[in-house]
Amino acid sequence: MMEHDLAYDAIVIGAGHNGLVAAAYLAEAGKRVLVLEAESEVGGAAVTAEIAPDYMSSAGAHLLYAWPQRIEKDLKLAKHGFEMASRDMVTVALDKDGKHLVLPASSRADIARLKDRSPRDAEAYGPFMKRVQRYAGLLQPLLEKGLPVPGEGAKQAATDALSFIWRFEKMGEEDRQELGRFLPASMAQVLDRTFEDPLLKAALAMDATLGHHMGPKSPGSAYQYIYRLAQQNIAGGKMGYPAGGIGALPQALARLIGESEGRVRTNSQVRHILVSDSGETEGVVLTDGTKFHAPIVLSSLDPRRTYLDLLGAAHLAPEQTRRLGGWRMQGACAKINLALEGLPIIEGLEEREYGGRWLIAPDMTAMERAFVAAKRHELAVEPIMEIVLPSYHDPRAAPPGHHTMSILLPHVPYDLNGGWDARRDEFTKRVVDAVAVYAPDIKLKLIAGEILTPPEIERRFGVPGAGWHQGDMSLDQTLLFRPGYGLSHDDGPVRGLYLCGSGTHPGGGLTGEPGRLAAAHVLEGGRTHV
Known part of the structure; x- marks a missing residue:
């Protein structure tokens, strides 16, 4: 390997979607960037894989619910083969009696169906959404532009602070008081005060708890809901599925990097971040001893692994080490991908709804029971699910007339009583039986399947504890506290x-926003705003 191949303008550790987004922005700016990925393929948990011969599915993550078109346009990803098969998927809360509920209830038909279930809820839905969108509007600029910081950005920080205060004051006293009650509340408290239909409440609570180690009765779950709303608003409020599955996104980003001044190197695990005597990054060393040099290093790994494992506690203050030691990133999700010889038939489901995001969560009681079971290292009697049919949007995912089903299961324990090896079949049977309540023909059409337990998600995708957020998204681990004082970019x-x-x-x-904002820090010399 020549000396030129060892020196770069910037090195990115990890080829998950955020690391690739950061590298792509740097490459587009003319930087010579190297991406180092420990696994044999890029994407992290955002990959498309084969369930069985000729049956493809998004192996881990399976939806883009907050993907900003801004990044897509900035990086001209369409030129690199990226396209969306669907940009406006509906959310369908499946009902055992075939009276399914579609969210958001924006069209007249959706409102009418909601009214059929509960006239009171149909009347309350619009004002509720208007209220929570106001709350999300306070967060949105902070998520989209980055956080104000002292130093060189002090003037901009003051401007942003005044803007935030102005928006807060504009809300009115009643709204401000309600926001103060809303943020620390559980989603169950909020929804029980507003709605009566158990299916509607469960559907809304799913967006507050999915991917988080909490149930609808957990304090702070209401905050998670408005945080997700703010993320979705940045993305235009749409949810979609890429052509070629989720893995098409990192593949397009990798092509962009490779076609510029960048390089993506797989099977390259970083052992240590190199630091000069003056306290500046010099590059990285791999587990095989190879050294790459760069004045800038970006890590898409979680804060604990980045700072404690790769950098080393010797470079940290005691309070920073304590903060990272207490960093919570517990996950509780499993994934099942199925190959089917035909479209599962669900009574009462309209044509467009087959291409939607299905929720199996009959009520918040079932959701809370599943969460409590996971805390006790047990399986839920009634599994909670988010389901997508990748083949509905992308016919290449299965042979003609056949389909694939992607099932994401929250509230599944990492450490299962009795062990996963002994209880995998039991878990799979519970899930398929639960789906069969809504799609009775599922067992007749099942050809093959793949199950990823939380420990397998950790091993396969490099996600510690199967927590894909790299840290709980609670009030004390978001915004200025993510990951904490003295550990951010500036x-x-x-x-x-x-x-x-x-x-x-x-x-x-x-x-992709963490990657975009990190690249902006680098390109603008540490300034936050873009």
Whole structure:
């Protein structure tokens, strides 16, 4: 390997979607960037894989619910083969009696169906959404532009602070008081005060708890709901599925990097971040001893692994080490992908709804029971699910007339009583039986399947504890607290080291925003705003 191949303008650790977004922005700016990925393929949990011969599915993450078209346009990803098969998927809360509920209830037909279930809820839905959207509107600029910081950005920070105060004051006293009650509340408290239909409440609560180690009765789950709303608003409020599955996104980003001044190197695990005597990053060393040099290093790994494992506690203050030691990133999700010889038939489901996001969550009681079971290291009697049919949007995902089904299961324990090896079949049977309540022909059409337990998600995708947000998204681990004082881009322990993964602001989800903002820090000399 020649000396030229060892020196770069910037090195990105990890080829998950955020690391690739950061590298792509740097490459587009003319920087010579190297992306180092420990696994044999890029994407992290955002990959498309084969369930069985000729049956493809998004192996881990399976929806883009907060993907900003801004990034897509900035990086001209269409030129690199990226396209969306669907940009406006509906959310369908499945009902055992075939009276399914569609969210958001915006069209007249959706409102009419909601009114059929509950006239009171149909009347309350619009004002409720208007109220929570106001709350989300306070967060949205902070997630989209980055957080105001002292120093060089002090003037901009003051402007942003005044803007935030102005928006807060504009809400009115009643709204401000309600917001103060809303943020620390549980989603169950909020929804029980507003609605009566158990299916509607469960559907809304799913967006507050999916991917988080909490149930609808957990304090702070209401905050998670408005945080997700703010993320979705940045993305235009749409939810979609890429042609070629979720893995098409990182593949397009990798092509962009490779066609510019960048390079993506797989099977390259970083052992240590190199730091000069003056406290500046110098590059990285791999587990095989190879050294790559760069004045800038961006890590898309979680804060704990980045700072404690790769950088080393010797570069941290004691309070920073304590903060990272207490960093919570517990996950509780499993994934099942199925190959089917035909479209599962669900009574009462309209044509467009087959291409939607299905929720199996009959009520918040079932959701809370599943969460409590997971805390006790047990399986839920009634599994909660989010389901997508990838083949409905992308016919290439299965042979003609056949389909694939992607099932994401929250509230599944990492450490299962009795062990996963002994209880995998039991878990799979519970899930298929639960789906069969809504689609009775599912067992007759089932050809093959793949199950990923939380420990397998950790091993396969490099997600510690199967927590894909790289840290709980609670009030004390978001915004200025993500990951904490002295650990962010502008005041980090080592000059030239940046976090660009979900463990930094603005947090988890397939948004690409942590990567975009990290690249902006680098390109603008540490300034926050873009």
